[in-house]
Amino acid sequence: MSLFGPVPSVVGGSKLPPEVETAFSAAGVPNEAIAIVVEKLDQPHSGRRLVSHNPALPMNPASVMKLFTTGAALDLLGPAKTWSTEFRTITTPVDGVLDGLLYLKGSGAPNLTMEQFWVLLRQLRLRGVRDIRGNLALDRSLFALPPHNPAAFDGKPLSPYNTGADALLVNFNALTLLLMPDEAHHRVSVLLETPDAKLTINNRLLPVAGDCGNWYEQVTVKVEESTLQLSGPYPKGCGERKINLSPIVGNAHVEGLFRALWSELGGTLSGEVVSGVAPHDSSVIAAQDSAALVEVVRDINKFSNNVMARQLFLALSADTPPATYEKSAASLRAWLTGKGMSAPELVIENGAGLSRNDRASADTLAALLRSIWQSPTMPEMMASLPIAGEDGTMKKRGNGEGRGRAHLKTGYLEGVRALAGYLLDLRGERWLLVVMVNHPSAVRAKKGMDRLVEWVIHREEGDGGIAGN
Template structure:
């Protein structure tokens, strides 16, 4: 062998040895991470006073390789709103992204000369997104079909769901908060009323403008102008219910400008009745009878119908803005039986998971929204779920529904200007003593990662810096590899 050949062979051997040492070092580093947390994350948790044993973290690539980072990953924990990932992914696969709900207006006799001699039935199918505008369009359609006077009653058919009694104060003793509204087969405007609070500096008062038709006569404004920062304006208000009337008290900071206040003070029947009467009157119609609950007769004919947006669009709104009421509607729809029940929806989700080989033995399901003290799942199971979703035909719909860090949804004001801005699609969750996130992160080297971070601790509210530190550490790994 020539001298040149010997040198080339020596270089190849040296290069091979260097690669071997580098791979070995990476393997050792990965194994070390699997047993602990990156220093920036551990430091942030320590500063927040959150013990490591109350945290679960799992990071893995979307290629199915072993985890890059695993800490306490098999421990069942409360996921808060991260549970919506399971509900929405299951719905996209079971029902399909194009699935829609219908709300119908029916009668057992045809109208004549603008008058319906008999009852009008409103039949719901669980539409999560029958907002004020859509309800108005349904009633307008009824008017254009020749109905102006309803001689009988308005009958509300909620037979698509069979639900236990719902106590809106049970979860956190905040019965007027819209997120505590229960599911409803005939859910209208998310069972909420909307008001605008407007500081009138010239007259030194706070005006309350009802944005929901029919609500103006059921609000008593006792607000006074206040000073100071606007960050906790909602907590400064005292909101009481006296019979059917909402009473607003407290000081509202003038620096806030106009703010929307959404409340859920009425029963489901009262909500639909007042909204129907107000809108129907605006459309020039009259209702002679009362409003009551009951089923539509078998032979009733459809006079008007509204079809919801497709499930793919509904899922986007649920995850981007963490809408609990809409998530519960979708969860119940997963029960193939009618009337649908929470137990039936739970069975349907478990059967779907089993069919995908995702047993998730520690999983505890309640209402599918994460607004629950009962629901449990591990970081490892959530990561397996996200890996299955990445490999699913509905992956684009699910991923695009997740808030984008520093850009939109619940992450619009978070991680702005950081390494993860615009590179992390994440669902977040927050309850008292619980803070969570899960989703997908694209590092600076172009590699996609699955991330799950769960905190169950009395100081969980202070855990955001630790989560942000993990996302920054992971995003910047691409820079380290390229270097």
């Protein structure tokens, strides 16, 4: 039977559907480790719960926590919200020469990509700046954050998903490397797609025969100051492959990219790259606006982008700088309260769900989804969610009749699996669904979760359920 194919039996109320319970049991996941709410959205009987299992139990929702961040941001900031990254100065360039400090002021933009950064530098060149004789000062004063340890969560400091928030986040603080087998010279070429004038590549990769397999796990990456070393076997069967890494942080990352792109544009920087705060009387000499919030939300939810979610979470308190995680959490709680949701069990650390301490109940998530469904920004939120069998993190889940009928945010951590979002059943009725599993066997819970989705999509008249509040 294909995923999301027909299911033979139905049952309503607070009990789990038998085939769903069987699938979880076969995966070694006990009922007490599962929280589920399935609730009708449209009339008649809006609010009726088809399934309500451990609804008040605080659970770690993993990346499903991003629904709180993106839902609040769409409502509080508006879908058209943008961020402007600025070059500022207190001096005027003369004959292409800028003496004195040039400030690069961060706005907390979640998606200042390399391409957008190049456009910003191009704007600076168009406005008459060629040679920067003073220092380039990076202004990160919009955020006030504790030191970030990228290895703290899972011991993988080079993984881009572990990148911390940054008021001046450029290209997600990441580099892309292209690996290419070179048969003529019996080697593996390593090309730096993200230019960096300060970084040296020490390539010790060895080409070997064989299929690609788990090639990435065999490549060892080490960072020593401004040198990135790659070693280990690289199967020829892999062909060209890309690696995304975050080996350099803070000023060094921005400096490397700035110097490389600025040189390509015919500019020079004689001074150093330092930290600084742009004076209030400084003037904007060049600026680059980000994509609109609606596009940011789509990238966050479709592809579960953690660093973008951290940035957006901090935007909830950036109107009273400096933004902090604590102030943003308070802002989100106030927003929930204003929507009639108390959520006493809610714990939200960074807005991305990349946390061992985050907690939310299925009841609270259901209330959030219900509120979003009734809000003016519902279309934008719906369009941001992964579509079963179509795109994002749900692209490989949901075939047959279920394809395209589920808009669901996924959540994955060690010991955690979660889904939350909206379903359209075969009768044309809309449902919200929340399912979370917190258990060492959660890695095997996917079948049980998908069976629940199947069951809702194929439900029949008279399946039962319990009355809503």
